Amino acid sequence: MRRVVLVFAGLLFCALWLSAQTEAPPRYLVDEELFQAVANEFSGARAKENVKGITQFHRIQASPGFTRAREWVVGRLNELGITDVEVEIFRSDGETRYQTYTSPLAWTVREGELWIEEPFQERFCRYTEAPMCLTTLSNGGEWSGEVVAVGRGTEDADYEGKDVQGKVVLATGYAAQVHRQAVIKRGALGVLIYPAASDRPEHPHMVRYNGLWLKAEEAEQAGFGFQLSRRQGERLVVALASGQRVRARAKVDAELHPGQLEVTSAFFRGEDLPEQEIILISHLDHPKWSANDNASGSGALIEIARTLQALIEEKKVRLRRTIRLMWVPEHMGTIAWVDKHPDIGERAIAVLNLDMVGEDLYATNSRLRITRTPESLPSFLNDLVENVAEQVAAANLSDPAGSQNLFHYTMTSYEPGSDHDIFNDGTIGVPAVMFYHWPDWTHHTSEDTPDKVDPTTLKRVGVVATAAAVWLATAGEEEGEQLATLGFSNAVGKLYRSNLLLLMPTIVMEMTEEEVGHLRDSFWRSPTGRRARHLAWMGLEGFAIVERIAPWLAESMKEPIDPFDRVTGFLEYASTVVPVERRGPVARRLFLGPLADSYASPWFREQLGADYAWWEEQAEKIPHWGVLVYETLNFADGERSLAEIEEAVAAEFGEVPEGVVERLLRDLEKVGVVEFLPPNAE
16 A cells, blocks of 8 residues: 555655746746747738748649749748758659658649530630649640549459440549559540549539659559549539440640759758757648648748748847758658758757648638647657647737637647658657648648638747747757746646546555555556556656756756656556566667658558558558557667567557557568567667
């Protein structure tokens, strides 16, 4: 009984100790003077004008349209007097690989038209009038053929009993997969893609963004692709179902060719520790008109640059560390850049990813989501950003040109899908949060237009990101102690919210030692106990108070302290109840960054062959399968045994079917991106 009481006394004392050792932290980490300086300077209206400027370009990755958009951004920075700008170039040709990512082909497009000639005559698409209706990376040429409907069109079964050679395929699946099945594999001329009935049925006239994403060796076989609205697609389906002959004619003026990925960085250099970087990143690519995704992030980043410039010139801010602003081709540009700069994990302190940050909340039925770092990389950054978001909400900021909507936001568990994935990866280890809006019915469609961008939303997100970045770039020992206090208090609270309080009855109830032991052991073997133990280990190990904030933490805080010893002892005791096998084979990754496209890339499919079907089955059965793969690889650090990896994954995601983690890693071993080392191998 005495030991259980001491455990909770130690936990409580940990929280009390920090407030006894240091002054209580202020309610908000960013002091009011700095906060007001940022809020007064940042203009949501200016940010929206930047958004409008970017949307005039058809900015497909590695293509001339992206170059023009990038040049526009650099020109805008120069107009603002920001000249410390660097552009790095990387080859992109459909075959050059950066780690597990294959670079895309470039695409020069001038025009494209789709006509339906039978059973009626009507032009369904003209690229120069609606750029998104021409599927990205459509080949140049002229075609005419009969239309055949194939359902989704992504699997062999969709084509059973159907001859599509020399014909045009009508389908609802993603264009790249349909094109490979119909055109590359079966000799069809091209593909017409429309939304399935379940895809935003209340918007029958919208057109989705799809791409063919061809490999270099597929370029000569490539056909065309057009994106139809649901209304257009259903007209053709009805005609075919009634026995009518449907015939289409397509003409595309475009070329596929090698190109380049362009990564732009603007610098605000630190005076004391210039080698330490805080990175704000936004992807610049997407079709013409695409506004919230992600002209909003890129436009906000330009306004952040202007705000920083003004604050520095007015001597309201003195940077100790460097702030780097980056405009990238999503995923591909970032992994190419990291491949060139593998030391970024040693230099960068934090990353703030701005992706879809301008939504008019009522027009898009959305809210701001701030994604925390993954559990494999716990970080003080979560506590800082959440604290600044609370400050912005309390200030009720709005822009004169924007709405007066409430500031709807939420902090979420790790969510993938943008450039923060690459920095959070276990081989890079730079904590990165993402700002984005979801749900958003306009996402990847022709409805994502500047009229749905709100200057007030841009201002709020811009102030959160700017204030957090400036705080990190200027923080000293005092600020480090304040953040440490806040972070540790939050960590202790997280342990309690994870149901550790279930053990409290052992303090107040009259129980024998045997009964106490039975209750305690049952708890630690339960999913709740397993989860609590995992959070405790990851929280204290990753938050580290002495490691993650080391660049500015006071020396006195680096010394071992009794409360931490108590908590560590508590966790070690928990591990003796349900011991984790620390011996056995050790998994180690052999590549940098995440697995390309979260295991869905054509390269990975080809490498696995028939075994890929198992991965698709797991995606159907296991929630968040893509994140589970991501975290499994993050835990495969060359130090953890297979048993330890399985324990960490099960604790993070709940019970995982037996053998799944090992099968996942063994398949990656076959592909040559993971190796297993003997126990205790160096």
